């Protein structure tokens with residue numbers, strides 16, 4: 021049975037009425053006369069009354085679907101004077117009880133409390149509805165007092181209780197920062213929708229992001245074409261911090277980590293992703309809607325240990341988003357703090373180029389994953405496609421291992437990785453790297469070229485914060501940089517041979 025939790029819609033009103041009435045009859049008839057139930061139901065839950073509730077900003081309804089059928093309903097109500105979120109209703113059609121739908125609805129309500137920055141979720145349960153009382157107690161609710169409640173001619177006593185909301189975010193003292201929570205069970209809204217609403221809100225409330233977006237909109241772009249490839253060069257002075265960042269161990273150790281929750285700017289808000297990562301707006305964007313997805317904890321940047329979540333992230337965002345990863349020595353400006361990035365799909369020229377039949381050669385089929393190599397794109401890349409997360413992750417792990425051997429390094433090999441998920445499968449573009457920055461980066465004065473290639477640059481979007489460098493770019497320079505920092509086609513072919 022496929023369960024889906026989603027926000028209620030106007031069209032759900034008849035289904036909500038049916039769920040309420042059938043579950044009331046099944047549960048309450050034992051201790052409330054049916055006539056009283058009907059009187060209360062008729063007085064309280066006319067379609068117009070439900071639509072009025074639907075319109076209220078402090079009321080939210082959730083539908084639990086089982087195989088496409090509305091089988092459960094939950095309603096939360098934020099009580100401003102108490103600063104509490106109440107789970108005002110949670111009902112299931114009797115035939116659908118005991119199948120986990122109630123748990124999913126409860127979890128979604130808890131996520132709302134967390135997103136509101138609250139420490140608890142409150143509930144009222146009829147004293148005589150002992151089964152429901154036990155159900156809530158088993159899920160961590162504590163009942164602290166009783167209140168009378170009238171239903172038609174019958175007065176029933178209610179137990180009022182609450183559940184403390186757990187979660188890593190609470191431990192990190194993050195609740196005030198949360199714009200939304202994405203628990204990862206196909207909840208209310210998609211991750212892409214939540215991210216879009218975070219961006220909109222932050223553009224208004226966080227001046228630094230507003231400035232970053234204005235700078236991006238005004239950034240000049242040049243296009244340079246090779247035979248089968250195209251590169252865009254973006255002149256973005258805001259990026260001086262990132263392009264000029266010192267990423268050696270000593271400098272990193274001396275600065276406060278800008279991705280640790282405790283050091284985020286006070287205006288910055290986040291989406292809590294699967295209780296482990298924060299989805300954040302990048303205040304110096306190189307793409308519209310540019311996001312950073314940072315782990316809650318200060319863990320080192322590493323791909324092998326985090327492949328599964330990287331793939332999951334791409335799938336959760338959906339086909340409109342490209343998720344990317346910069347290795348700790350390949351463009352990550354916070355190599356000491358585990359993070360990914362995301363941007364609208366299709367903005368890096370390579371994303372379209374690898375689809376051209378002439379630009380790729382199928383090399384290997386490995387248990388559920390297909391590996392290709394690119395040809396004639398100025399730098400070598402591998403394309404990995406597959407429908408099973410496990411198979412795709414295994415293919416990437418094999419490539420990482422082979423790269424590690426040829427690098428003869430203890431650390432993770434140098435690389436950048438792009439991923440999109442659509443049509444039920446993943447497509448990854450992996451750029452093995454020879455080094456992070458070209459030699460020209462380290463020259464003095466006029467000779468210096470301030471370009472610090474990461475995933476975006478390898479994807480065909482070069483960023484430079486210096487105007488002189490912006491105009492210096494031409495076909496020869498692009499190929500020179502690629503040749504210096506990336507594998508060429510032959511090196512990728514040899515790598516694939518060795519697998």
Ligand SMILES: [Zn+2]
Nearest residue numbers: 277280318357
């Ligand atoms: Zn950190």
